Amino acid sequence: MLKRTYNPRLAEAVWWNLLLLTAGGALTALCLQCIAAQHGFLSGGVMGMALLAQYWTGLLDAPSWYLVLSAPLFLWGWCFVGRRFLLYTAYGTAVTTAAGLAYAHLGLAVPLHNELYAAVFGGVLHGAGCGLMLRSLGSSGGTDIVGVVLQKRWNIPIGQFSFLFNCTLFGVACAFGTSLEKIVATLIMLFISSSVLEYVLGLFNKRKLVLVVSERGEEIAEAVLVQERFGVTLLRGKGGYSGTDREILLTVTSNIAVKRLEHLVYGIDPHALFIVENTFYVSGGQFARP
Numbered sequence: 001m002l003k004r005t006y007n008p009r010l011a012e013a014v015w016w017n018l019l020l021l022t023a024g025g026a027l028t029a030l031c032l033q034c035i036a037a038q039h040g041f042l043s044g045g046v047m048g049m050a051l052l053a054q055y056w057t058g059l060l061d062a063p064s065w066y067l068v069l070s071a072p073l074f075l076w077g078w079c080f081v082g083r084r085f086l087l088y089t090a091y092g093t094a095v096t097t098a099a100g101l102a103y104a105h106l107g108l109a110v111p112l113h114n115e116l117y118a119a120v121f122g123g124v125l126h127g128a129g130c131g132l133m134l135r136s137l138g139s140s141g142g143t144d145i146v147g148v149v150l151q152k153r154w155n156i157p158i159g160q161f162s163f164l165f166n167c168t169l170f171g172v173a174c175a176f177g178t179s180l181e182k183i184v185a186t187l188i189m190l191f192i193s194s195s196v197l198e199y200v201l202g203l204f205n206k207r208k209l210v211l212v213v214s215e216r217g218e219e220i221a222e223a224v225l226v227q228e229r230f231g232v233t234l235l236r237g238k239g240g241y242s243g244t245d246r247e248i249l250l251t252v253t254s255n256i257a258v259k260r261l262e263h264l265v266y267g268i269d270p271h272a273l274f275i276v277e278n279t280f281y282v283s284g285g286q287f288a289r290p
Contacts (some may be wrong), residue, residue: 002027024136028130032051035118039182041118041182041185049065063098063100074225077145112117126189131200213246216248221234235248236248
């Protein structure tokens, strides 16, 4: 059986990481400057603080505030976070800021007047942009740096920190006059953003987890190895009611091959139990590592 070995050159190549950060920063800035700022939405993390600063002061636009507020976090994170991560993240922050300033200078705005449509489209852009940046060796910056440090030093989950920070941010915004409609629209945008982000992070790595319970497990495993050429793991089990020994086959396959596998299994054992589960992420083995 042919196996693909892990080649780290692409994942660690400077040009590849810069490309991901550039594309992600451009999409994130498009959401920040051309949708969120145009409709008075907020955002999570430092981006939300930047938008609030723009609304309340009117001195600078959101991308400039984002750069100003992110700078102290980089200085603080320099002592606690890996230098390579911070340098890539600094580049991502710079791209997001530069793209946002370019959009503002050109007067670009996404022509969506309905706030619900704007929140949905903004969430797609924000999630795709952040997901691309997180697929690199850096991130979008801001509270990501704080979250990494807190998890590293005090084992505080990043998700919990982000949730509490955003709740505090939205509470302050609401207390100082931000309408509830804008808060709800922001929550819709962030919910869609998180879903799109997860999809982008799992892109090209989603597979089907297949479990086959059969009394002819070894025969099925041999047929799978010959005809499909992907790995199979045999687990030993016992029927809870009958008490008979059975083999449980565990394998991971693609969406395309799962139907062929089902026909192969029932061609050998019509009484087999065939279970298919969706997986979020698969890495290693015959599949490529990140």
